[in-house]
Amino acid sequence: MNYFELFDLPVRFQLDGQALSEAYRRLQMQFHPDKFASRPERERLQAVQQAARINDAFSTLKDPLGRAEYLLSLQGVDIRGEQQTLKDPSFLMQQMEWREQLEEIPAAADVFAAIMAFERELKQASGDYYGELEHQLDAGRWSEAADTVRKLKFMAKLHTELERVEDAQQEF
Template identity: 75%
Template sequence: MNYFELFGLNPQFELDSQLLSETYRGLQMQFHPDKFAAHPERERLQAVQTAAFINDAYTKLKQPLNRAEYLLSLQGVALNAEQQTLKDSLFLMQQMEWREQLEELPEADDIFSAMQSFEQELQQASSDYYAELAQQLSAADWQAAADTVRKLKFMTKLHAELERLEDAQQDF
């Protein structure tokens, strides 16, 4: 049983997050290991394994990027980021520009405004990539979707680096 089947959902990128959460709570209540405390050891072990499977499924499906990666894995597309590089030269150039911008932020006259502007730029680019990803997955364009997931993984790392920089600035 795959994660979508567990939650009674169609295997697709767009999903009802409220329904996902409600189904998760229902499954957790039904299969929580505490409910099996008085049962034989085998049933207790099965309950623990089922609860872990439910937790893994929920964690994977609730985050769009993880959900997209899981959808691709269901199609046999493995995202081996270390072995597969992007061939999109425009994105690679943009990637270098964003890295340079991030490195130059601490020298800005108004660092907080510069960080806010950079954050907005990254948010817009991420939103655009998520829209592109939704279209690619809907059209079953698995390889293009895999490349877009790789781009979004880069964007996620860049967001995290910006957050670390913001945190460091607030310590001063």
């Protein structure tokens, strides 16, 4: 049973977050290990394993990037944990430009304004890529979707680095 079936959700990128949360709570109540405390050890172990699977499934489906990677894995395209380089020259150029922008932020006249502007730019670009990703997944264009996920993973790392720059500024 895949994660979507576990939560009784359609197998697609766009999902109802409320339905996911409600199904998660229902399953957690049903399989919570405390309910099996007086049961034989085998049943207790199975409950713990099922609760762990429910938690993993929930965190995977809740996160759009994790959900996209999981959808790709269901199609035999497993990119989780890979370090493959993209072959998209325009995105590679954009990566270099974003890296330069990030490096220049600490020297900006108004560091916080530079951080906010860069964050808006990343958010806009990520939104555009997520829109593309949804269409690619819906159309079964797995290879293109995998490349878009790779781009989004880079952008997520870049956003994390931006947060570090911001945290470093707040320490002063």
